[in-house]
Amino acid sequence: MTLPSKVRIFEVGARDGLQNEKQMVPADIKVELIERLVDAGITAIETGSFVSPKWVPQMADTTDVMAKLSRQENVTYAVLTPNMKGYEGAIAAKADEIEIFSAASEAFNQKNINCTIAESLERFEPVTEAAKAAGIPYRASISCALGCPFEGDVAVDVVADVSKKLYDMGAYEVSIADTIGVGTPIRTKKVIEAVANVIPLEVIGVHFHDTYGQALANYLAALEMGISRFDSSVAGLGGCPYAPGATGNVATEDVVYMLDGMGVESGIDLKKLVKTAWFISNFLGRPPVSSVARALKNKLN
Numbered sequence: 438m439t440l441p442s443k444v445r446i447f448e449v450g451a452r453d454g455l456q457n458e459k460q461m462v463p464a465d466i467k468v469e470l471i472e473r474l475v476d477a478g479i480t481a482i483e484t485g486s487f488v489s490p491k492w493v494p495q496m497a498d499t500t501d502v503m504a505k506l507s508r509q510e511n512v513t514y515a516v517l518t519p520n521m522k523g524y525e526g527a528i529a530a531k532a533d534e535i536e537i538f539s540a541a542s543e544a545f546n547q548k549n550i551n552c553t554i555a556e557s558l559e560r561f562e563p564v565t566e567a568a569k570a571a572g573i574p575y576r577a578s579i580s581c582a583l584g585c586p587f588e589g590d591v592a593v594d595v596v597a598d599v600s601k602k603l604y605d606m607g608a609y610e611v612s613i614a615d616t617i618g619v620g621t622p623i624r625t626k627k628v629i630e631a632v633a634n635v636i637p638l639e640v641i642g643v644h645f646h647d648t649y650g651q652a653l654a655n656y657l658a659a660l661e662m663g664i665s666r667f668d669s670s671v672a673g674l675g676g677c678p679y680a681p682g683a684t685g686n687v688a689t690e691d692v693v694y695m696l697d698g699m700g701v702e703s704g705i706d707l708k709k710l711v712k713t714a715w716f717i718s719n720f721l722g723r724p725p726v727s728s729v730a731r732a733l734k735n736k737l738n
């Protein structure tokens with residue numbers, strides 16, 4: 438088996454990670470979190486989202502966060518945008534990249550962005566046209582690709598169909614999201630196989646929540662298939678406010694530890710990353726869910 442020699446980690450802690458936190462996290466803490474992550478070697482990072490502040494109040498300060506960041510040249514600062522209004526916010530904040538998102542479940546899409554899958558794709562047409570004209574790269578995410586909190590099992594054909602449509606709209610990456618962390622390795626491989634039948638394997642990314650403790654095993658399954666685009670969240674923060682019961686994303690430090698052990702390059706300094714996991718966890722007043730962050734806590738100097 439030949440594994441990819443390198444993986445691109447797309448860090449989602451400051452967006453997916455914090456969007457579900459009940460206590461408001463001040464912009465300065467978000468900025469420090471992002472800057473520490475960049476210092477640890479993260480080169481692609483979601484800094485927030487331009488969504489309705491009524492739907493996700495925690496992300497209402499994304500403009501402020503973007504303005505306060507000391508940006509590094511080699512780093513992509515990305516934001517999530519659900520529609521043209523979000524796109525305009527992203528452009529005003531000088532985001533390097535945007536993310537459009539739909540789902541493989543009608544029920545979830547309604548709860549999350551208040552429209553059908555087809556309507557969401559229509560909404561993204563002007564967004565992608567404007568991004569193309571402005572030279573802003575965009576990636577796409579498909580929620581509930583391995584299961585839905587409302588509909589249960591999701592057919593792999595639906596995931597493949599939505600993936601193809603998003604890819605045809607010009608997304609440079611299509612990220613398969615296990616929003617509620619129900620996937621297992623064989624199922625993960627089946628979904629990736631179905632998607633890889635309709636779009637190139639190189640553009641497929643994975644975004645797995647760890648609700649059932651399967652995320653790392655599923656990343657390994659994806660890696661074994663040649664996938665080299667991983668989303669993860671420092672300290673295992675995260676969860677979607679519109680996916681009941683879902684817990685955080687797989688912790689970036691757990692992924693990096695696994696990759697280091699397998700000789701797969703991520704470019705990330707594990708010790709700095711673990712210090713960052715403790716920084717945000719201390720602010721939130723609870724330990725990181727990451728086993729690696731807890732194991733290394735007293736071995737950081």
Ligand SMILES: CC(C)(COP(=O)([O-])OP(=O)([O-])OC[C@H]1O[C@@H](n2cnc3c(N)ncnc32)[C@H](O)[C@@H]1OP(=O)([O-])[O-])[C@@H](O)C(=O)NCCC(=O)NCCSC(=O)C[C@@](C)(O)CC(=O)[O-]
Pocket residue numbers: 453456486487488489490492493517519520521522523524538549550551578579580581614615616644676677678679
């Ligand atoms: C999409 C909408 C806005 C539709 O919401 P809607 O109510 O249907 O929108 P609308 O167009 O009818 O507008 C209603 C109000 O929202 C405002 N509005 C409209 N758009 C925006 C915007 N972009 N930014 C700020 N405000 C906005 C608009 O101006 C108006 O304001 P009002 O006149 O009432 O004062 C809403 O459903 C929404 O914001 N949903 C976001 C939900 C969200 O952020 N979910 C979490 C992120 S997705 C996720 O976590 C999954 C992922 C990607 O990580 C992968 C995975 O794990 O599955």
